[in-house]
Amino acid sequence: MRVKVGGEEEEIVAKVEEISGQNIMLCYQCGQCSASCPMADYMDLIPSRVMKMLQLGMVDDVFKANTMWICATCLKCSVMCPKDIDVAAVMEALRQIVLRRNEEYLSLGKISKDRIEELPQIALIASARKMTP
Amino acid sequence: MVGGVGRKEDRKTAYDAGMMKIAYYPGCTLKTTARSFEKSVIASYRVLGIEYIELEKWTCCGTYFSLAKDDLVHHIASIRNLIRVKEAGYDRVVAPCSMCYNTLKMANEEVRNDEEKAYRINSFMDEEEDYRGDVEVLHPFDLLREVGMDRVRGAVKKPLEGLKVMPYYGCMLVRPEIAALGKGELPGIMEDLIKALGGVPVYTPYNIECCGSYHVVSNPDFVMARARDIAKKAVMEGAEVIITSCPLCHYNLDRMQLEAKRKWKDFKEIPAIYFSQLMAIAFGLGKKDIALDGNYVDPRPLFEAKGLV
Amino acid sequence: MKDGVGAKGKKVANTAMNDEAEEEKKKVTIYIMGKAYEVPAGLTIMKAVEYAGFQYIRGAGCRAGFCGACATVYRKKGDYKLYTALACQTAVEDGMYLTQLPFVPANKAKYDIEKIEVSPNTLIKFYPELVRCVSCNTCTKSCPQDLEVMYYIQAAIRGDIEKVAKLSFDCIQCGLCAIRCPAEIAHYHVAQLARRLYGKYMSPTPKHLLERIKEIESGKFDREMEEIMKMSIEKIKKMYAERDIEGATEARAKAEKD
Numbered sequence: 279m280r281v282k283v284g285g286e287e288e289e290i291v292a293k294v295e296e297i298s299g300q301n302i303m304l305c306y307q308c309g310q311c312s313a314s315c316p317m318a319d320y321m322d323l324i325p326s327r328v329m330k331m332l333q334l335g336m337v338d339d340v341f342k343a344n345t346m347w348i349c350a351t352c353l354k355c356s357v358m359c360p361k362d363i364d365v366a367a368v369m370e371a372l373r374q375i376v377l378r379r380n381e382e383y384l385s386l387g388k389i390s391k392d393r394i395e396e397l398p399q400i401a402l403i404a405s406a407r408k409m410t411p
Numbered sequence: 412m413v414g415g416v417g418r419k420e421d422r423k424t425a426y427d428a429g430m431m432k433i434a435y436y437p438g439c440t441l442k443t444t445a446r447s448f449e450k451s452v453i454a455s456y457r458v459l460g461i462e463y464i465e466l467e468k469w470t471c472c473g474t475y476f477s478l479a480k481d482d483l484v485h486h487i488a489s490i491r492n493l494i495r496v497k498e499a500g501y502d503r504v505v506a507p508c509s510m511c512y513n514t515l516k517m518a519n520e521e522v523r524n525d526e527e528k529a530y531r532i533n534s535f536m537d538e539e540e541d542y543r544g545d546v547e548v549l550h551p552f553d554l555l556r557e558v559g560m561d562r563v564r565g566a567v568k569k570p571l572e573g574l575k576v577m578p579y580y581g582c583m584l585v586r587p588e589i590a591a592l593g594k595g596e597l598p599g600i601m602e603d604l605i606k607a608l609g610g611v612p613v614y615t616p617y618n619i620e621c622c623g624s625y626h627v628v629s630n631p632d633f634v635m636a637r638a639r640d641i642a643k644k645a646v647m648e649g650a651e652v653i654i655t656s657c658p659l660c661h662y663n664l665d666r667m668q669l670e671a672k673r674k675w676k677d678f679k680e681i682p683a684i685y686f687s688q689l690m691a692i693a694f695g696l697g698k699k700d701i702a703l704d705g706n707y708v709d710p711r712p713l714f715e716a717k718g719l720v
Numbered sequence: 721m722k723d724g725v726g727a728k729g730k731k732v733a734n735t736a737m738n739d740e741a742e743e744e745k746k747k748v749t750i751y752i753m754g755k756a757y758e759v760p761a762g763l764t765i766m767k768a769v770e771y772a773g774f775q776y777i778r779g780a781g782c783r784a785g786f787c788g789a790c791a792t793v794y795r796k797k798g799d800y801k802l803y804t805a806l807a808c809q810t811a812v813e814d815g816m817y818l819t820q821l822p823f824v825p826a827n828k829a830k831y832d833i834e835k836i837e838v839s840p841n842t843l844i845k846f847y848p849e850l851v852r853c854v855s856c857n858t859c860t861k862s863c864p865q866d867l868e869v870m871y872y873i874q875a876a877i878r879g880d881i882e883k884v885a886k887l888s889f890d891c892i893q894c895g896l897c898a899i900r901c902p903a904e905i906a907h908y909h910v911a912q913l914a915r916r917l918y919g920k921y922m923s924p925t926p927k928h929l930l931e932r933i934k935e936i937e938s939g940k941f942d943r944e945m946e947e948i949m950k951m952s953i954e955k956i957k958k959m960y961a962e963r964d965i966e967g968a969t970e971a972r973a974k975a976e977k978d
C-alpha cells in the first residue's frame with residue numbers, strides 16, 4: 279500500500295512501472311540489489327532504498343538523488359533479485375523520465391577535448407545514450 | 412551475395428575444408444582505440460579456420476541497449492546492422508566487442524519475442540526490408556565452442572607454460588541471461604581457452620564484476636577505484652595478466668591503473684590484454700597480429716621475459 | 721515495408737521548362753505556408769513561389785542546384801511523409817504543402833586547420849554530439865543530393881575521415897539533414913571538417929598542382945593577367961562566353977554537327 283495515494287506521485291510511479299515493465303510492489307527489501315551493486319558506494323540512495331521510496335511514492339527524493347545516474351547498467355541487481363525484478367530497468371525508467379523532459383545529466387560539450395581524444399567510442403556512445411536527452 | 416558458407420547446411424563442409432566464413436561486425440571501437448583487438452581476433456581465428464568477412468556497411472550497434480520497454484528508436488541501430496548481415500548473404504554474425512555483442516543480441520531477442528515491437532521497428536525503417544530476427548548473433552567464444560578446444564590445442568605453437576591468467580568477463584558476456592554466453596554467470600569458456608593455450612586460469616570474485624563501464628566519461632574516479640580493486644584482487648590471487656573481450660573494460664582496466672598508480676603509491680599494476688592477443692601469442696603469430704604496443708600498462712616485458720614474444 | 725511506398729520526391733529539374741508553353745495551360749494548386757496558390761504545372765518550386773508573388777531576399781542563390789540556399793520542406797496530400805528538396809531543382813506537384821527554410825542554425829566548431837593533429841577521435845573532439853546518432857537514417861532520407869549521410873556520420877564516429885570526405889563530397893550544405901536529425905548533429909559541418917582534413921593531411925598532393933603553383937610564382941602568367949586587367953568589360957564577357965571548357969567544347973562541336 280502506498281503512503282501517498284493518488285495524485286502526481288502515483289502517476290509518476292505508474293510511469294516508472296510502465297517504462298520499466300516492472301512491478302515495483304514486488305520488492306520485499308531483501309537488499310540483494312544493493313549488496314551486489316558495484317556503484318552503491320557512490321549513490322545517495324542505494325537501489326533497494328530507491329525501490330522502497332518508489333513504493334511509498336516518494337518520487338521527489340528519488341529524483342533528487344544521484345542513484346539513477348550512478349547506476350552503470352551492469353545488471354548485477356537484476357540477476358540477483360529473488361523476486362525477478364529488473365532493477366536496472368527501473369533505473370533506466372527513472373533516467374528516461376528526466377531525459378524525456380529534455381534535461382541532460384551529461385554535457386558532451388563540457389568534456390575536455392584531451393579526454394575525448396583518448397576515450398573509446400563505446401564509452402562516449404553509451405554515456406550519450408544514458409545521460410543525454 | 413556470398414553464397415553458401417553462411418548457411419547451416421554448408422557450414423560443416425566449410426569447416427572441413429578449413430575455411431569457414433562468417434559475417435563480421437567490428438563496431439566503432441575496434442576501428443579506433445581497440446585496433447589491437449581487431450588485428451589479433453581476425454588473425455587468431457584465421458588460424459582456427461574461421462575467416463571474418465567484414466560487413467560492407469554498418470553503423471554503431473546502439474550501445475548500451477535501452478532497458479526501457481517503450482524506447483524503440485534505440486534499437487534501430489542494432490536491427491539495421493542485422494539487416495545488413497542478411498543482405499550480405501549470411502545468417503550469422505560475429506561481434507567480438509562484448510558490448511556490441513550484447514546490444515545486438517538483446518535487440519535481436521526483442522524483435523524475436525515481441526511481434527508488436529518488431530512491427531513498429533520495421534514500420535519505422537520503411538526503407539529497409541522487414542526483419543524478423545532470423546540472424547544469429549555470436550561472440551567469438553561461441554565459435555570457439557563450435558570448433559572445439561581440440562582444434563585450439565592443435566594450433567598452439569608456444570604453450571603459455573603455466574602463465575597465470577585472470578579471465579575477466581565483465582558484465583556483457585554474462586548478463587542478462589538472454590544474452591549470456593552460458594547458463595548462470597559462469598560460462599567457463601575463457602577458463603577452457605586459457606587451459607587450452609597452456610595457461611592457468613585464476614579465479615577471483617571480480618571476474619564477472621563491473622568495471623564501472625561508461626562512467627569513465629562522467630565519473631572517472633569511480634572507475635579508477637573499480638580498476639584498482641579488480642587489479643589488486645588479480646595480483647593477490649597470483650594472476651600475471653588479465654584478459655578481456657571488451658574494449659571498454661580494457662580501457663578502464665588498462666588506462667585507469669595508471670591513475671590508480673598516481674593516487675596510491677603502493678599500487679601494483681598488472682597488464683590487461685584481449686583474449687585474442689593471448690591466442691595470437693600462443694599460436695606463435697607475428698608481432699603485428701599480436702599487437703601488444705598500444706597499452707598503457709605495457710604487457711611486453713611479461714611476455715618477453717617468458718620468451719613468448 | 722516496401723509496399724505502397726513511392727519514390728523519393730521526384731527531381732524534375734529545369735528540363736521541364738522546355739515544355740513551358742504546353743504546361744502553361746495546366747495549373748496546379750500548391751500551399752505556400754498554408755495559403756493556396758494556383759501555379760503553372762512544371763515550374764520549379766522556386767519559380768512557383770515567385771509566380772505566386774513572393775520575392776526572395778534569402779533562400780535563393782545559384783538557382784542551379786549548387787549553392788544549397790534553397791532548402792525546402794513539404795508534404796503531399798494524404799501522405800504522412802515529410803519531403804525535402806531544393807526549391808530550384810524540384811518541380812511543383814498538385815497539393816504540395818511547402819515552406820522554405822531561409823536558414824538552418826547549426827554550430828560550426830572553431831579550429832585552425834593548420835594546427836589539428838589528426839587522430840581517430842578528431843571529429844568527435846570538435847563535434848562530440850556525433851556519438852548521439854541513433855542510426856535512424858532520417859538524414860539520408862532528407863538529403864536532396866542523395867548522399868549516404870548516415871553512413872558518413874557513422875564513418876565520422878569511427879574516425880574514418882577518408883570515408884567521410886568521399887561520401888560527403890557532393891554535399892552542398894543545405895542543412896536539411898541537420899534540421900531533421902533527432903541527435904541534433906550538424907552533419908555538413910562535420911563533413912566539411914573531414915574534407916578539409918582529408919585534403920590537407922591525407923590525400924596525396926597532385927604533382928601538376930605543385931608544378932602550376934611554381935609556374936605562377938615564377939611569373940609565367942603575369943603578362944596574360946596584366947592584359948586581362950586592361951581589357952574592357954565587354955571583351956571580358958565575350959571571352960568568358962567563348963571560353964574553352966573541358967569536354968564542353970567537344971560536346972558543342974558534336975551538337976552542331978548533328
Ligand code: SF4
Pocket residue numbers: 788862863864865866867869890891892893894895896897898907908
Ligand atoms: S548532407 Fe546535409 S547539408 Fe549536405 S546536401 Fe545533404 S542534406 Fe544538405
Ligand code: SF4
Pocket residue numbers: 852853854855856857858859860869870873897900901902903904905
Ligand atoms: S538523422 Fe541524425 S540520428 Fe538519424 S542517422 Fe542521421 S545523424 Fe544519425
Ligand code: FES
Pocket residue numbers: 779780781782783784785786787788789790806807808809
Ligand atoms: S538556389 Fe542554389 S541550390 Fe537552389
